[in-house]
Amino acid sequence: EDDTEWITVKGAHIPIKKGENKDEVVKSFLAKQGGGEKKKTDKPSGSLSNQSEGELIKSIKAGSKDFKDWYRSEKNEKEYAEIERRNKEVPKPKRPEGAGGTIFQDDPNAISKYETKIKYLEDVGDYWKKITKFPARDYHTRPTQLGDAKYYEMSNNSANLNTTRKQLAKVKTRKESGATLERKVTYKGGKPRFYYKENPKEGTSETINFDGIFDNVLNALRKETK
Structure with missing residues (x-):
């Protein structure tokens, strides 16, 4: 049987x-x-969530060295979208009070305000370092896509940070020297504006104009008498 x-x-x-x-x-x-059934260690076909950022970028480039082949398109849209999804999960630093707006040089709290602003800009720089940059720039989505915005946001933040550090150093130097600022009115461009004239501590012979040029009065007098 x-x-x-x-x-x-x-x-x-x-x-x-x-x-x-x-x-x-x-x-x-x-x-x-x-x-047959795939092993549990195999990555699911079409799944991008388990891939690293490097693997996603490698997939977008597809072995090509020509950046024109990396532009966002239907064939790599899923990879670009996955990169952006992860970017949006990175926590963005909150702007503390005093870190925004104009800080006037003659503000009695200028030093603390500059220090607060510098700390915030440093945090912003760290934030952008965690953002994955798109392989190729997409100028159409730049305002909304973090992966594309990183190209210029990092540069802008770095320039702003350097400028703020210089401004802080200038205020500290002035405070140490005992110099004071005097606001002067000007009508450049037909509109009333003000600029600073820096007056040295009483007893010194140096006057500093608002544009930062040093005019040593004592040396000037000596030259005239020669």
Whole structure:
């Protein structure tokens, strides 16, 4: 008596002999046909969530060294979208009170305000370092896509940070020297504006004009008497 059982899998008839495990036989058959179950360690087909940022960028470049081939398109839209999704998960630093707006040089709290602003700009710089930059710039989405905005935001923040540090150093130097600022009105461009004239501490011979040029009065007098 033949105890063989025949079953149909994907249009093929396969025998299940007595004592054999039906599931194992089917699994073995599918594996030979290339349709077997994938190992748990295999990445799901089409899944991008398990890929690193480097792998996503590599996929966008697709082996090409020409940056024109890296532009955002239908073939790499999913990779670009995944990079941006991760970028938006990076927590952005909150602007503290006193870190925004104009800081006037004659403000008695100028030093503390500059220090607060510098700390904030440093945090902003660290934030942008964590953002993954798109392989190619997309000028159409720049205002809304962090991966594209990183190109210019990093540069702007760095320039702003350097300027603020210089302004802080100037205020500290002035405070140490005992000099004071005097606001002077000007009508450049037909509109009333003000500029600073820096007056040295009483007893010194040096006057500093608002444009930062040093005019040593004592030396000037000596030259005139020669």
